[in-house]
Amino acid sequence: MKVTIDGQEIEVEAGTTILQAARMIGGESVPPAMCYYSKLKGSGGKCRCCLVEVAKGSDADPRPMPKLMASCVTGCMDGMEVNSKQSDRVREARQSVTEFLLINHPLDCPVCDQAGECDLQDLSFEHGKSKTRFIEEKRTFEPEDIGPNIQLHMNRCILCQRCVQVADQLTDNRVHGVMDRGDHANISTCISKAIDNEFSGNMIDVCPVGALTDKTFRFKSRVWFNKPYNAHRECTTPGCCGKTTVWMFGDEIQRVTGRKDVYHEVEEFICNSCRFEHKDPSDWVIEGPREFDKDSVINQNNYTQKLDTVHIATEEGILKGREQDRKKISMPAIPLDKEQEEIFKKGNL
Amino acid sequence: MERTHYKQEINMTETLMSRINELISHYPEDKRKSALLPVLHEVQDAHENWLSYELMDKVAEILHILPVEVYEVVTFYTMYNTKPVGKYMFEFCQTSPCCLKGTEDLMDYTCEKLGVKVGETTADGLFEVRGVECLGACGYAPMMQLGDFYKEHLTEDKIDQLITDCRDNKIILHDK
Amino acid sequence: MSRKILLDKINVPGIKTYEVYRKEGGYASVEKAMKAMTPDEVVEEVKKSGLRGRGGAGFPAGMKWSFIDKKSGKPRHLVCNADESEPGTFKDRYLMEFIPHLLIEGMITSSFALGANLSYIYIRGEYMWVYKILEKAIAEAKAAGWLGKNILGTGYDLELYVHCGAGAYICGEETALIESLEGKRGNPRIKPPFPAVSGLWANPTVVNNVETIASVPWIVNNSGDEYAAIGIGRSTGTKLISASGHVKNPGVYEIELGLSVYEFMNSDEYLGGMSSDRPLKALVPGGSSVPILPADLIYKTANGEDRLMTYESLSDGGFATGSMLGSGGFIVYNDTSCIVRNTWNFSRFYHHESCGQCTPCREGTGWLEKVLWRIENGQGREEDIDLLWSIQSKIEGNTICPLGDAASWPVAAAIRHFRDEFEYHVRFPEKIKNRNHFVEEPFAQVKHLVTKQTV
Numbered sequence: 001m002k003v004t005i006d007g008q009e010i011e012v013e014a015g016t017t018i019l020q021a022a023r024m025i026g027g028e029s030v031p032p033a034m035c036y037y038s039k040l041k042g043s044g045g046k047c048r049c050c051l052v053e054v055a056k057g058s059d060a061d062p063r064p065m066p067k068l069m070a071s072c073v074t075g076c077m078d079g080m081e082v083n084s085k086q087s088d089r090v091r092e093a094r095q096s097v098t099e100f101l102l103i104n105h106p107l108d109c110p111v112c113d114q115a116g117e118c119d120l121q122d123l124s125f126e127h128g129k130s131k132t133r134f135i136e137e138k139r140t141f142e143p144e145d146i147g148p149n150i151q152l153h154m155n156r157c158i159l160c161q162r163c164v165q166v167a168d169q170l171t172d173n174r175v176h177g178v179m180d181r182g183d184h185a186n187i188s189t190c191i192s193k194a195i196d197n198e199f200s201g202n203m204i205d206v207c208p209v210g211a212l213t214d215k216t217f218r219f220k221s222r223v224w225f226n227k228p229y230n231a232h233r234e235c236t237t238p239g240c241c242g243k244t245t246v247w248m249f250g251d252e253i254q255r256v257t258g259r260k261d262v263y264h265e266v267e268e269f270i271c272n273s274c275r276f277e278h279k280d281p282s283d284w285v286i287e288g289p290r291e292f293d294k295d296s297v298i299n300q301n302n303y304t305q306k307l308d309t310v311h312i313a314t315e316e317g318i319l320k321g322r323e324q325d326r327k328k329i330s331m332p333a334i335p336l337d338k339e340q341e342e343i344f345k346k347g348n349l
Numbered sequence: 350m351e352r353t354h355y356k357q358e359i360n361m362t363e364t365l366m367s368r369i370n371e372l373i374s375h376y377p378e379d380k381r382k383s384a385l386l387p388v389l390h391e392v393q394d395a396h397e398n399w400l401s402y403e404l405m406d407k408v409a410e411i412l413h414i415l416p417v418e419v420y421e422v423v424t425f426y427t428m429y430n431t432k433p434v435g436k437y438m439f440e441f442c443q444t445s446p447c448c449l450k451g452t453e454d455l456m457d458y459t460c461e462k463l464g465v466k467v468g469e470t471t472a473d474g475l476f477e478v479r480g481v482e483c484l485g486a487c488g489y490a491p492m493m494q495l496g497d498f499y500k501e502h503l504t505e506d507k508i509d510q511l512i513t514d515c516r517d518n519k520i521i522l523h524d525k
Numbered sequence: 526m527s528r529k530i531l532l533d534k535i536n537v538p539g540i541k542t543y544e545v546y547r548k549e550g551g552y553a554s555v556e557k558a559m560k561a562m563t564p565d566e567v568v569e570e571v572k573k574s575g576l577r578g579r580g581g582a583g584f585p586a587g588m589k590w591s592f593i594d595k596k597s598g599k600p601r602h603l604v605c606n607a608d609e610s611e612p613g614t615f616k617d618r619y620l621m622e623f624i625p626h627l628l629i630e631g632m633i634t635s636s637f638a639l640g641a642n643l644s645y646i647y648i649r650g651e652y653m654w655v656y657k658i659l660e661k662a663i664a665e666a667k668a669a670g671w672l673g674k675n676i677l678g679t680g681y682d683l684e685l686y687v688h689c690g691a692g693a694y695i696c697g698e699e700t701a702l703i704e705s706l707e708g709k710r711g712n713p714r715i716k717p718p719f720p721a722v723s724g725l726w727a728n729p730t731v732v733n734n735v736e737t738i739a740s741v742p743w744i745v746n747n748s749g750d751e752y753a754a755i756g757i758g759r760s761t762g763t764k765l766i767s768a769s770g771h772v773k774n775p776g777v778y779e780i781e782l783g784l785s786v787y788e789f790m791n792s793d794e795y796l797g798g799m800s801s802d803r804p805l806k807a808l809v810p811g812g813s814s815v816p817i818l819p820a821d822l823i824y825k826t827a828n829g830e831d832r833l834m835t836y837e838s839l840s841d842g843g844f845a846t847g848s849m850l851g852s853g854g855f856i857v858y859n860d861t862s863c864i865v866r867n868t869w870n871f872s873r874f875y876h877h878e879s880c881g882q883c884t885p886c887r888e889g890t891g892w893l894e895k896v897l898w899r900i901e902n903g904q905g906r907e908e909d910i911d912l913l914w915s916i917q918s919k920i921e922g923n924t925i926c927p928l929g930d931a932a933s934w935p936v937a938a939a940i941r942h943f944r945d946e947f948e949y950h951v952r953f954p955e956k957i958k959n960r961n962h963f964v965e966e967p968f969a970q971v972k973h974l975v976t977k978q979t980v
Contacts, residue, residue, distance in 0.1 A: 185881030385708030
């Protein structure tokens with residue numbers, strides 16, 4: 001089947017959604033997705049960020065679709081023509097959704113652990129406005145403790161329901177779900193049960209915002225100060241691949257996550273033991289630095305990008321900071337040569 | 350959101366259980382979960398019109414589903430109560446067509462008469478006044494739901510009478 | 526007197542009971558359909574009748590039936606949507622309460638046409654006493670052999686049950702209703718797949734409104750053509766209208782589509798005019814979701830034609846000067862009612878009833894309500910009116926189900942036709958402190974305060 005998205009043609013198999021086709025093309029036309037997750041069945045359709053305009057239904061029925069369609073749940077038809085970023089209507093709709101997502105979302109990025117790798121941050125960077133029209137009081141929820149490893153911060157939740165799907169599809173005894181309805185719908189266990197299944201930590205990885213964060217990493221570091229490395233270990237948990245990204249600060253592993261691809265989706269799910277209990281570098285075989293493809297706050301000082309040098313005439317070097325800090329923060333060259341690897345294992349590069 | 354826990358005496362009587370089993374039989378054998386809404390109604394009616402988490406767990410067990418699936422449903426629908434409520438719940442319809450006929454004034458009157466605010470229960474636990482959304486009786490406004498029944502074309506006199514009847518135990522809440 | 530199809534026998538004493546209903550010719554359509562017709566012929570008759578879904582959207586019922594997937598070999602279901610919750614609408618309840626067997630008969634005939642062997646009536650939980658009435662009626666019908674195995678010796682089996690909801694307007698949306706029937710939260714599903722292909726328990730399912738199904742027996746007994754002869758153009762047959770608000774005789778009326786709005790409002794057979802000598806101010810002709818009409822657009826359309834009670838005439842002029850027949854919830858306002866307050870009230874309703882699944886509706890409905898509440902309470906700002914317009918336009922069309930549209934339209938229409946009332950609220954907060962502000966001083970008397978003047 002042939003589909004055209006923003007003027008770019010691609011051949012896809014039957015059953016492919018518009019979003020998947022756009023991802024095959026890549027680049028600017030890929031709609032943002034806050035709730036769709038290719039590894040979770042039944043996800044998508046809810047956040048309405050990925051709306052696209054179908055200008056031509058198919059070769060058989062060329063009529064345009066009157067409403068904007070959620071690209072993550074709309075299947076491609078042969079000869080379909082789709083406008084994504086190209087269309088004003090689509091851009092406007094995405095701006096609207098972004099505004100709606102933000103009206104009740106706390107603007108607490110400076111203290112949120114997700115900041116830097118937050119999909120909502122990226123979305124508002126692209127589609128948001130710097131001013132709000134919402135002068136009402138923001139909605140808040142009572143905090144709930146869901147166990148020693150995962151921090152639930154309901155005020156930040158955008159109800160993508162990915163975490164519920166993780167619990168449904170990866171674990172057998174789901175204890176949390178969506179409670180109440182309307183704008184007071186919330187993720188909860190209702191009776192404050194700890195979510196302690198071996199795979200529950202994946203809820204953190206799939207959460208697009210800072211609603212579910214890693215308690216063992218809480219307030220330890222801004223994510224962009226960590227150096228991510230691909231690492232693996234022999235994991236004995238059935239179903240766990242043992243392949244992770246470890247986030248290091250100096251010689252300390254501050255956080256372990258799944259390996260996330262360009263769309264912030266983990267490649268494979270990992271178990272809680274890998275995630276929360278193995279923070280010693282000797283537990284892991286380090287493969288090398290983790291590359292980021294997607295442009296976002298987190299890779300602004302990444303080695304893969306050529307950075308513009310900023311010249312501020314006032315005080316020479318004031319932005320560069322202290323020599324010893326810069327060593328910790330900046331990225332090493334890849335791949336590490338033998339000597340560097342040795343140094344790395346011992347501590348600072 | 351963490352919720353307050355209330356204690357409740359659970360009493361799954363034989364009549365209740367046989368009604369539940371009858372309801373379950375209305376659905377294909379592997380679709381027991383479908384009976385959830387009607388079963389919750391029956392269970393709630395038999396337990397002073399509210400459902401504790403223990404009671405919901407019990408329902409989950411009967412229907413072979415996870416407790417959280419019951420919580421999700423109970424909190425979604427407005428007719429289920431998760432904490433103790435007044436025995437006689439005056440649920441006034443406060444959607445526009447009823448308001449045109451003076452529901453708001455009547456609610457104020459009732460609240461004043463009972464000495465409560467909307468959403469509160471009287472100290473003796475007998476009465477509770479609530480404002481709910483459209484009950485589908487717009488042409489017979491002002492009206493309210495009391496138990497399984499509607500009281501329509503309400504006036505202040507009728508409210509007085511209803512309160513007296515409730516106190517005298519003359520009101521039937523459920524038709525079982 | 527106009528023709529009655531549904532409420533023809535409503536005044537027969539004891540029509541609630543099986544015996545009387547049967548004596549009055551009830552269940553004839555089941556006999557006719559099963560003995561003299563094939564299922565496809567029944568579908569064909571319904572198609573010919575031009576009967577349109579009476580729940581609000583007005584989609585042709587016969588067409589909907591013909592979409593049901595018969596090839597897959599999966600069991601099929603018919604679900605009757607009796608989750609009547611649209612503010613202003615209370616017709617289905619009337620039908621079920623006073624002539625329950627008509628619905629049961631319609632369910633049996635329709636299930637036969639669709640080849641469904643297990644059907645449900647989904648009734649809203651608040652109608653608990655009606656639920657009991659229907660259960661009793663089903664038991665009577667079953668005892669008389671109209672339900673169960675091998676009905677009338679034709680080899681056709683049908684089980685029919687009532688299922689009750691528990692207080693959620695959204696369950697009136699067909700896919701949310703199916704979710705709710707499966708014992709889940711009433712979150713609408715993403716379409717496609719449509720219920721006709723994958724509905725209840727992933728089986729092909731048709732969901733129809735009570736009134737639609739109750740019209741089927743007459744169509745089968747007489748003929749699709751005869752039904753189509755009633756009404757005008759594509760608005761065929763009769764329609765139940767639930768009238769409420771400031772009219773003399775509120776209640777449920779059966780009208781032939783094509784009756785003029787003027788006659789319906791003023792003739793003694795129907796509403797008998799306004800309830801008092803206060804003049805007519807506005808009308809919501811089809812339930813809270815449809816745009817409100819100002820007095821000058823009620824009896825006449827924008828180009829001066831008589832406004833008729835048909836799908837087409839009521840929507841004449843699009844949303845700029847028209848509205849919709851919707852579910853037939855006819856709400857009449859006199860000049861004591863405040864449009865801002867009414868719009869806020871509807872917005873509160875949609876805010877309360879939003880399922881919370883998709884972003885624009887979850888966040889937008891609450892925002893609309895909050896802004897409207899401020900305006901109604903004298904804390905509005907001039908720019909809030911444009912803000913409301915902007916919010917509603919951002920919700921509309923961007924949601925999973927039509928609830929988002931339903932929440933937007935009343936706000937849009939109120940601003941479109943009654944903008945000066947919003948301005949009055951913003952500019953004269955001290956005058957609107959009392960919630961009955963227009964009772965003593967109707968808007969017509971103060972309108973000059975916000976009228977633009979050229980000097």
